[in-house]
Amino acid sequence: MSYTQHQKTRSLAFTSLGHFVNDGNFLLISLLLVYYLAVPQVNLAFVALMAAGYNLISGLSSIAVGYVADVTGKDGHLISLGIFLQAVAIFLFAMPFRYPDYWFQSVLTGSILLGFGQAFYHPLGASILRSTYGAAKAPLVMGINGSMGSIGRAMIPFVLAVMILSFGKFYGFVFLSVYTVIGAILILLGLFDFRKEGVLPKQKHTKEKTPAGREYWIFMSFLSTVIFLRSVFMGGSVLYIGRYLFDIFGSEFLLALFLALTLIPPIIGQPLLGAITTLKGGRFATNLTGITSTIFFMLFLLTTNPIAMGLFFMVFSFMGFSLFPVMLGYIGQQVREGQGSVSNSIAWGLGNSLGFAVGALVMTFWTGMYGIPSGMWLMLAFGAVSTIIFISFRPDLNK
16 A cells, blocks of 8 residues: 555654653653652552553553554554543542542552553554555654654653642643643544555465464564563563662652653664664664663662763663664564554563563562562563573574
């Protein structure tokens, strides 16, 4: 299917808006673990477990989302729905600040909706860009798109902190919810008439990279395992990064400022790594990001000097928050047209989201017994194993 330049530009613009809004909520539970310290009724261990719960829901539901998207071609409608569900979840997370006795119901329901909402954007956004720009150019365009997600990830926690300082925690989160609803509406209007090709017709059995072929499933199992282990590392460490920094800095505002500044590099890193994925291939880019992010997170843990911590975390975030253009770009280079949403959902759902869930679960139980610092080292070990596995094996479809 051929797309006009106007359609390509519109798909990039509104999927980028989706990425900005979606990834602005990336540190949501991590920040709640800090902000809910002001609400004595809230059980923080339960909130941390809900990070595992919402990622589990996201991972399990993303396969169905990808299938519906590939059958209907209405990826834009589904992305808008996912963003709207996140807006409702954020509003529910605000409730304990106003009605603390009902915190359990609010956090539980909000986590369930956040899980469903987070199942949509990444596999569908990647599929739209792969469909409109083609497999060859998609990683570069996904990098540009991903930079908007990085802007949201760096900017929204800081904006939330400013709103909280100005109007209080309840209205700060209500503001975030309203802004997310507006984002969902704009995405729906911008992608309302977008329709990509549906699934491919059934193929005769060949040795090509067909969706049902043995080679395809070996590749997807391998890559999902690598993504899973890397996401255990990212999920557990990111969940507690706010508390880790708060224990060092002793200030909600300073930790928000630290995160805002150190999460700026992926804004440049995502398009750059997308270009590297296009030019050098997804395997090279995956090795580069895995090795470098592991080394610099280790250096980050070895110091409490704020400047050194900031520099090391900047390099880590530059390389670590690159799954969208690198891994999903790699999948786009490997699988056939028409299977993008399903393949991305397998990798993102079973790999990334379930990895985040397990990371959050392991980290929560570990920190309850041994503390946050040692838990960070445990998460780092998962990242190192992921990198070693990817370097050691090579079941590519395009050899």
